[in-house]
Amino acid sequence: MKELLYEGKAKRIYKTEDPDIVLVEYKDSATAFNGQKKAEITGKGRLNNEITSLIFLKLKEKGIDSHFIKRISETEQLVKKVTIIPLEVVVRNTAAGTLSKRLGIEEGRQLSSPIVEFYLKDDRLGDPLVTESHILEIKAATAEEINILREKALQINTVLSSFFDELGINLVDFKLEFGKDREGQILLADEISPDTCRLWDKQTNEKLDKDVFRRDLGSLTEAYETIFKRLGGHQHV
Amino acid sequence: MKELLYEGKAKRIYKTEDPDIVLVEYKDSATAFNGQKKAEITGKGRLNNEITSLIFLKLKEKGIDSHFIKRISETEQLVKKVTIIPLEVVVRNTAAGTLSKRLGIEEGRQLSSPIVEFYLKDDRLGDPLVTESHILEIKAATAEEINILREKALQINTVLSSFFDELGINLVDFKLEFGKDREGQILLADEISPDTCRLWDKQTNEKLDKDVFRRDLGSLTEAYETIFKRLGGHQHV
Ligand SMILES: Nc1ncnc2c1ncn2[C@@H]1O[C@H](COP(=O)(O)OP(=O)(O)O)[C@@H](O)[C@H]1O
Ligand SMILES: Nc1ncnc2c1ncn2[C@@H]1O[C@H](COP(=O)(O)OP(=O)(O)O)[C@@H](O)[C@H]1O
Ligand SMILES: [Mg+2]
Ligand SMILES: [Mg+2]
Numbered sequence: 001m002k003e004l005l006y007e008g009k010a011k012r013i014y015k016t017e018d019p020d021i022v023l024v025e026y027k028d029s030a031t032a033f034n035g036q037k038k039a040e041i042t043g044k045g046r047l048n049n050e051i052t053s054l055i056f057l058k059l060k061e062k063g064i065d066s067h068f069i070k071r072i073s074e075t076e077q078l079v080k081k082v083t084i085i086p087l088e089v090v091v092r093n094t095a096a097g098t099l100s101k102r103l104g105i106e107e108g109r110q111l112s113s114p115i116v117e118f119y120l121k122d123d124r125l126g127d128p129l130v131t132e133s134h135i136l137e138i139k140a141a142t143a144e145e146i147n148i149l150r151e152k153a154l155q156i157n158t159v160l161s162s163f164f165d166e167l168g169i170n171l172v173d174f175k176l177e178f179g180k181d182r183e184g185q186i187l188l189a190d191e192i193s194p195d196t197c198r199l200w201d202k203q204t205n206e207k208l209d210k211d212v213f214r215r216d217l218g219s220l221t222e223a224y225e226t227i228f229k230r231l232g233g234h235q236h237v
Numbered sequence: 238m239k240e241l242l243y244e245g246k247a248k249r250i251y252k253t254e255d256p257d258i259v260l261v262e263y264k265d266s267a268t269a270f271n272g273q274k275k276a277e278i279t280g281k282g283r284l285n286n287e288i289t290s291l292i293f294l295k296l297k298e299k300g301i302d303s304h305f306i307k308r309i310s311e312t313e314q315l316v317k318k319v320t321i322i323p324l325e326v327v328v329r330n331t332a333a334g335t336l337s338k339r340l341g342i343e344e345g346r347q348l349s350s351p352i353v354e355f356y357l358k359d360d361r362l363g364d365p366l367v368t369e370s371h372i373l374e375i376k377a378a379t380a381e382e383i384n385i386l387r388e389k390a391l392q393i394n395t396v397l398s399s400f401f402d403e404l405g406i407n408l409v410d411f412k413l414e415f416g417k418d419r420e421g422q423i424l425l426a427d428e429i430s431p432d433t434c435r436l437w438d439k440q441t442n443e444k445l446d447k448d449v450f451r452r453d454l455g456s457l458t459e460a461y462e463t464i465f466k467r468l469g470g471h472q473h474v
Contacts, residue, residue: 102365103375105358115370120340128339131368133352138340 009035010048010195020182021069026052026191032214034126038051039213045075046226048193053077055160055192056233062159064152066188067179082179082189085218086140088119088127090158090171091147096212099173102129108205114157118151121177148186149178156188164199167230169208172198194224201226244355245433246272247285254433257419258306259318263289263428269451271363276450282312284461290314291468292397292429299396301389303425304416319426323366323377325356326386329393329410333435334448336410339366345442351394353387358414385413393425401436403467404467406445409435431461438463 004187009031012021017018027043031038049071066236067079078097095105099115119127119164135141141149153176164171172223177190189230190196194209201208207215226232239251242259246268251260263282268275286308293305304316329352332342336352353380355372358363373377378386390413401408411434427433431446438445444452445460462470 099371102362102367103371104359104362105375111374115368115374117368117370122341125339125341129366129368130339131352131354131366133354134336134340137348137352138342 011191012186016078019076020081023072024049024077024079024191026075028078030195030210030213030220032210033099034123037214041213041220043221044224047221047228048191048195049075049077050233051164051224051228051231052191052193054228058163059156059159059188064156064159064188067181067190079189080181080187082154082181082187084177084179084189085123085145085149085180085186086121087130087135088121089153089176090117090119091115091153091176092117092170093157093161094198094200096172098129114154116153118146118149118162119175124212145186152176152186152188160192165202168202169227169230170200171201172200174198186216194227199227248428253315257318258315260309261286261314261316261428263312263314266434267447267457269447269449271360274451278450278457280458281461283434284458284465285428286312286314287470288461288465288468289428289430290472291465293425295400296393296396296425301393301396301425304427306417316426317418317424319418319424321358321414321416321426322382322386322423323358324367324372324386324415325358326390326413326415327354327356327410328352328390328413330394330398331355331407331409331435331437333409335366351391353390355383355386356412389413389415389423389425392468397429402439405436405439406464406467407439409437411435431464436464 004012005015006013010027010029012025016023026049028040028042028045030041030044053071056066059066067082069078071077092099093111095109095111096107100107118130120130123125132146135146136143160172176188178186179189181187197209199208207217208227212218212223213220241249241473242252243250244245245263248321249262253260263286265277265279265282290308293303296303304319306315308314311418329336330348332343332346332348346368352418355367357367359363369383370382373380376406398408413425418424435444436445444454445464449455449460
């Protein structure tokens with residue numbers, strides 16, 4: 001029996017024999033708007049587990065470490081256990097979603113340069129946007145850590161933007177989570193998948209990400225399958 | 238006949254013979270929640286005109302320039318015309334209002350150090366919180382200007398906090414607007430009044446500001462009169 005450490009909206013985290021390693025199981029649940037919209041979508045867990053594994057491997061190839069160790073089944077992977085820094089680090093290349101609403105910029109407008117935003121990872125507070133001063137006040141991270149997060153996020157953006165670009169996909173924006181390992185090293189964690197990225201087909205502008213679910217734009221699994229295939233899916237990792 | 242240049246929620250701006258000077262008339266209107274809550278409160282215009290004049294004079298004494306030239310009637314003052322930078326610069330010393338909601342900090346908690354926030358001055362967008370990257374993206378201000386605004390805001394906070402402290406009042410937070418004069422110099426503008434500050438009696442914690450109106454806590458004019466008197470009101474400026 002796997003011992004459950006935490007059940008989130010999209011994943012379950014289990015203990016393993018090694019105290020520095022946890023097992024992540026990707027669920028078929030889709031949620032949006034801070035959990036207000038919900039559905040079970042068969043195949044989603046498998047697709048996100050596969051996609052996030054391929055992306056973490058790609059980052060590794062480019063010298064960017066993450067918590068990822070290996071995929072061990074259709075819906076499971078082993079990762080290094082970290083203490084999550086309670087910030088969602090968002091990188092944006094093109095205006096969309098809350099950025100468009102906040103600034104009154106039409107969706108699809110290319111930004112002059114990538115924007116890094118920090119949101120407090122706190123469902124009760126509705127994951128609010130926070131500034132550096134806010135982060136320091138609540139001690140979610142130190143000034144030095146904020147700089148590291150921003151730098152790593154931009155570095156990851158450079159790698160992933162050109163990677164997706166080669167696959168005919170515009171990486172519009174994405175959300176990262178980081179954590180600290182036992183030695184206090186800051187490591188990329190959580191997932192990078194169509195649940196946490198906006199991915200638009202460069203030719204058709206078709207949305208190939210969770211907005212398909214948020215905005216009822218068609219079949220989520222078809223969209224995620226498209227991403228998986230372009231990433232070279234089926235060669236199991 | 239005065240020629241109206243702009244009518245806002247709390248003030249009217251009129252042309253004068255001098256193209257570099259405008260006349261500000263303080264209205265009796267009280268509004269809150271981006272104009273959703275409204276009332277006419279006799280005496281409010283006079284009180285805010287008096288209070289803001291006293292505060293701008295106090296700042297001047299301490300070497301901080303503003304647009305303020307002189308009070309010319311109960312509800313009117315002359316100010317230097319500026320092009321307003323479309324940012325509301327908020328300084329906070331104690332948690333309250335939207336900061337408390339955003340970060341889940343109880344109202345009244347002293348902050349470790351003053352926090353400066355920028356909100357986009359845009360009623361259609363609901364005056365959203367913006368980060369430095371957002372400001373740069375929409376070109377509301379340059380990086381250099383943002384630094385000047387932050388520095389000036391903190392300097393004003395130092396003067397006003399100790400000034401109010403001597404009057405038995407805790408300056409919880411306040412909102413500033415800045416503009417550029419004909420020479421491109423950045424100047425403190427708009428108003429500093431109980432409409433734009435949170436002012437709590439140090440002894441009783443009584444709110445002596447617009448929260449009295451926002452939260453239906455009693456007579457707004459009584460609260461504003463208290464502030465006016467403590468500032469040494471009745472000696473007309
Ligand atoms: N390497 C890791 N070690 C420990 N916790 C992690 C790691 N990677 C991600 N997590 C956390 O595990 C949870 C993943 O489940 P998820 O369904 O995404 O949760 P949530 O609904 O909180 O976002 C998240 O809280 C995430 O921060
Ligand atoms: N010195 C100045 N020159 C030009 N405009 C100013 C000056 N000081 C303030 N303003 C602007 O005049 C208006 C004041 O009216 P107000 O009722 O506060 O308007 P609002 O509802 O837009 O906040 C504001 O838009 C403010 O930015
Ligand atoms: Mg999550
Ligand atoms: Mg105003």
